[in-house]
Amino acid sequence: MGGSVAALGMGLAVIGAGIGIGMIGSRAMEAIARQPEAVGDIRANMILTAALIEGAALIAIVMAFLVA
Amino acid sequence: MKNLLTSFLLIFSLSITASAQQHDHEQHDGHQHSDHDGHDHIQEADPALKVPNAGGAHIDGDNHHQTDGHTHAGDHGAHHEPNACGIVTHHEFDPGALAFHHISDQNVYNVGPWKFPLPCILKTHGSKKIEFFSSGKFNADYHMTGTNAYNGYVLYEGIVRRVVGDFPDGLIDIGHNALGVEQEEVDGKARDVVYLCHNGNKLRCDNKSTLDGGLFGGGITSFTDFSITKNVLSMIFMVFLMSWLFLTIAKRYREREGKAPSGVQGLFEPIIVFIQDEVAKPFIGHKWEKFLPFLLTIFFFILGLNLFGQIPFLGGSNVTGSLSVTMVLAIIAFLVTNLNGNKHYWEHIFWMPGVPAWVKTILTPVEFLGVFIKPLTLMLRLFANITAGHMVMVIFVSLIFVFSKNGTSVLGGYGTSIASGLLTVFMMAIELLVAFIQAFVFTILTASYIGAAVEEHHHAEEHH
Structure with missing residues (x-):
């Protein structure tokens, strides 16, 4: 029982991170299309922000592992 | 370039399939070996099945069913063959277990069929002595499970573990099928615990001490591993x-x-x-x-x-x-x-x-x-x-x-x-x-x- 609840929580955490990273990606693409000369700065910041969101999701996943 | 890639893929897939077929042979052996059990089972079950079903068609159908059941039982026996202590040493192929085995650190470095022994540096808690020996002493088999025990340490699937309880020091031949894993409830969580079967005694084997916060069942056990591992x-x-x-x-x-x-x-x-x-x-x-x-x-x-x-x-x-x-x-x-x-x-x-x-x-x-x-x-x-x-x-x-x-x-x-x-x-x-x-x-x-x-x-x- 604990395992399936943990798996559910893991899935929900990943949905949140997926939406977040998806939004970052889409906005970064728009920004690059608008200002192709700023591609370097946008890419670095995109990866940084995505990594921060990923961190939150990873904490949730590890918590799920610990509970399961 | 394209040809190179195609031939690489072909060789890759063929070699994998070849190993799959090799596995088949192993399984076949196991099947014949366990035939005895299956046969006995059928003889026992035969009269009981024949009495209620007198109709020809029914018997045919039942026989068919029985043969199916027999094959299944045979397969089952081949995979879950317990040793003298009743520990299951061979499991069915489990991709998840294989993946976890692959990502874990090992005391043996193996590249394809070659095994390179690595130095083991082990500290038993409660004694000042530090063991220092080569993991080649364990004489690992194909599954990276040692067929020898050395100073109370055994090798199971590439990882050194310590036998808890009364076990003699020195190099001891434990043979094949001596080590197996059993699921056990530890602190309210299902954990895999390795057991050694030695002279009919079932001995528990400790994992090395880890500080991973219990993520992979870590904690302070009876020894610490300072070995030069694969990683x-x-x-x-x-x-x-x-x-x-x-x-x-x-x-x-x-x-x-x-x-x-x-x-x-x-x-x-x-x-x-x-x-x-x-x-x-x-x-x-x-x-x-x-x-x-x-x-x-x-x-x-x-x-x-x-x-x-x-x-x-x-x-x-x-x-x-x-x-x-x-x-x-x-x-x-x-x-x-x-x-x-x-x-x-x-x-x-x-x-x-x-x-x-x-x-x-x-x-x-x-x-x-x-x-x-x-x-x-x-x-x-x-x-x-x-x-x-x-x-x-x-x-x-x-x-x-x-x-x-x-x-x-x-x-x-x-x-x-x-x-x-x-x-x-x-x-x-x-x-x-x-x-x-x-x-x-x-x-x-x-x-x-x-x-x-x-x-x-x-x-x-x-x-x-």
Whole structure:
């Protein structure tokens, strides 16, 4: 029982991170299309922000592992 | 180029299918061996089945059913053959277990059929002596399970474990099928516990002590493993490779001053300049020169180990996907950040300027936790990404064995091996990208944490 609840929580955490990273990606693409000369700065910041969101999701996943 | 790729894929899939068929032979042997049990079972069951079913058609149907059942029972016996103590030593093929076995650190380095023994340095708790011997003493079989015990230590699936209880010292032949795993409830969680069967006695084998927070069933047990394991060996190799590479590059720069870079120097210069211009300068600010060597070291160490783990048929050591390694890297990043933290940095953590006092009571604990959560996420991110990559690769190859039903379905085996070979090559291409991205992310985040710690705060003052 604990395992399936943990798996559910893991899935929900990943949905949140997926939406977040998806939004970052889409906005970064728009920004690059608008200002192709700023591609370097946008890419670095995109990866940084995505990594921060990923961190939150990873904490949730590890918590799920610990509970399961 | 295209031909090369096609032939590579073909060889890859054929070799995998060949090993699948080899597995089939093993299974067949097991089946015949356990025939006895199955036969007895049928003789016992026969009269009971025949009495109620007198009709011809019914008997036929039942016989058919019975044969099916017999095959099933035979298969079952072949896979779950308990030894003298009733410990199951051979399990059905389990892709998940195989993947976890692959990502774990090992006391034997095996490349294909070759096994390279590694030095074992083991400290038994409660005794001052430190055991030092080669893992070749265990005389590991095909599954990396030792057929010998040495001074109370055994090797199970490549990992050293210590026998708890009354067990003699010295080299002792325990034979095949002596070690097996059983699921047990430990602290309310189902854990795999390894047992040794010796002279009819069932002895529990302890895992090495770990500090992984119970993620993989860690904790302090009866011994600590300081061995030069597969991961340690890979790290030592990478340290020497990196030292050699960068000393060569440095020598080139001295010799060819003012000239265009050449050779390995030309390969690494863009990457070094990229870390300098895109990571160190924008994120750290005017003190970037002090931290550039640290950032470059951490970047190339992680990148090198990520890529080393991706090379097929070379052991695939999962170094950056090991929590202990990423933890040490994160601790170093944590120390560099906080030891260089200036007055502004600590002020922003403990007493954020420019916010009302009641907000500070909420903000201070959150900011203080953030100091530790930052390296924690650094550790977990690298670990999770690299481990997931390694596991996906193993699972894709395992698909062949699942769809070929352990070699009984030749068509399924050949069909899946081609699809799975293509998928694995595709995943490897993605993992190549991940290897770079994760090394980059670790470096950029470390740089941004350091940047926040060493930032002089006149920028914000000007805006106020």
